[in-house]
Amino acid sequence: MHNININGEIDFEYDMEFSLLDSIESQQLDIDYNCRAGFCCSCKCELVNGEVDLIQTPNPVIPLKEGEILTCCSRPKSDLELRFKDKLQHMHW
């Protein structure tokens, strides 16, 4: 199991979800997404530390910058430190 750190504030264990996007959603964190297929770039973040495996091939409408990943296309290969542009809030129902 790998530890995921988000914006230096939130930590949780990746627990066999299909993608990083799924694992972040499983924590009831309000992450942006749209296509879930590597096109729209809504789910992108900066990979500050660690390594990911690709589970589907990204085909982003906006080219990714060095160090950026799409969470819908990625799965952790090690502990990860991720940085999102906006703070991820916990969803309250």
Ligand code: FES
């Ligand atoms: S949700 Fe569209 S690229 Fe990930």
